[in-house]
Amino acid sequence: MKLTSNTILITGGASGIGYELTKQLTALGNTILITGRDQAKMDRAKAAFPKIHTFRSDVSDPKAIATLYEEITKEFPKLNILINNAGIMRKINVHDKAGSLEDLTREIEINLSGPIHMVKQFLPHLKTKSEAAIMNVSSGLAFVPLPISPVYCATKAGLHSFTESLRVQLKNTKVKVFDLAPPATQTELLDGFDVEDLKGASTMKVEDMVKAAIKGMQTDRFEIRPGQANQLKMMSRLAPGFILKQMSRSVDRMLRTLD
Numbered sequence: 624m625k626l627t628s629n630t631i632l633i634t635g636g637a638s639g640i641g642y643e644l645t646k647q648l649t650a651l652g653n654t655i656l657i658t659g660r661d662q663a664k665m666d667r668a669k670a671a672f673p674k675i676h677t678f679r680s681d682v683s684d685p686k687a688i689a690t691l692y693e694e695i696t697k698e699f700p701k702l703n704i705l706i707n708n709a710g711i712m713r714k715i716n717v718h719d720k721a722g723s724l725e726d727l728t729r730e731i732e733i734n735l736s737g738p739i740h741m742v743k744q745f746l747p748h749l750k751t752k753s754e755a756a757i758m759n760v761s762s763g764l765a766f767v768p769l770p771i772s773p774v775y776c777a778t779k780a781g782l783h784s785f786t787e788s789l790r791v792q793l794k795n796t797k798v799k800v801f802d803l804a805p806p807a808t809q810t811e812l813l814d815g816f817d818v819e820d821l822k823g824a825s826t827m828k829v830e831d832m833v834k835a836a837i838k839g840m841q842t843d844r845f846e847i848r849p850g851q852a853n854q855l856k857m858m859s860r861l862a863p864g865f866i867l868k869q870m871s872r873s874v875d876r877m878l879r880t881l882d
């Protein structure tokens with residue numbers, strides 16, 4: 624699809640992959656709207672890219688999504704691309720006795736329910752456009768889990784599945800549906816993980832990952848799997864037991880500390 628002169632909404636656009644999408648898509652001549660919870664972070668992005676527009680909005684709150692929809696469609700009726708990028712990733716030890724049930728599933732509200740609610744809310748508007756797209760940012764971990772982050776990986780497998788169904792349901796509309804499955808990428812998301820957790824993963828530079836994402840959209844590659852994400856998908860089919868064992872080493876270490 625053409626990636627100039629669009630109006631693009633990017634959730635979680637003030638840092639990491641969202642920030643780099645903001646940077647590269649602004650340079651291509653698009654109008655960019657970003658969301659996030661942390662206003663200071665969005666103010667810093669606005670200072671770097673004065674032409675962007677920021678909206679404080681929590682993707683895990685359906686009421687906030689409804690308000691965002693009202694504001695954006697009124698102010699920016701040309702909106703034609705939605706990028707569901709916001710997400711969090713945590714290590715979770717199921718043996719841990721601390722923590723509430725609500726907290727355990729926080730990633731589901733942000734990474735899975737959030738994009739589904741955003742799609743439902745913005746779809747009628749996107750369907751009115753002559754060219755439109757939705758890109759959901761899943762992960763290479765949608766294909767094989769990293770068991771130290773069990774809930775995160777479940778959300779990404781779920782989002783990948785939802786995106787496939789959405790593409791089929793929208794096949795007779797003008798709305799294209801992309802799934803961006805990044806591999807490990809250098810952003811703050813990985814700050815909570817140590818070298819041992821990520822052993823075997825070659826972390827991609829965010830600039831290169833986003834370049835691949837944009838090229839994928841421009842060439843209508845609907846499932847975009849940069850770098851090692853492609854290998855993860857291939858291995859999940861060719862040698863699922865082997866790749867899961869490789870991905871399980873950090874849990875093996877964690878279990879040894881519990882002995």
Ligand SMILES: NC(=O)c1ccc[n+]([C@@H]2O[C@H](COP(=O)([O-])OP(=O)(O)OC[C@H]3O[C@@H](n4cnc5c(N)ncnc54)[C@H](OP(=O)(O)O)[C@@H]3O)[C@@H](O)[C@H]2O)c1
Pocket residue numbers: 634635636637638639640641658659660661662664680681682683708709710711712733760761762763804805806807808809810811812813
């Ligand atoms: N980095 C990787 O290795 C990697 C690999 C595969 C997939 N991904 C996916 O790529 C996406 C972006 O991640 P990243 O690496 O760029 O991480 P990041 O640097 O931590 O950025 C995540 C962004 O999401 C926003 N966010 C988090 N919760 C939110 C909420 N409830 N409502 C609105 N915004 C929220 C954050 O802003 P606020 O804190 O201000 O809300 C932040 O701007 C995520 O979906 C992630 O799962 C990343």
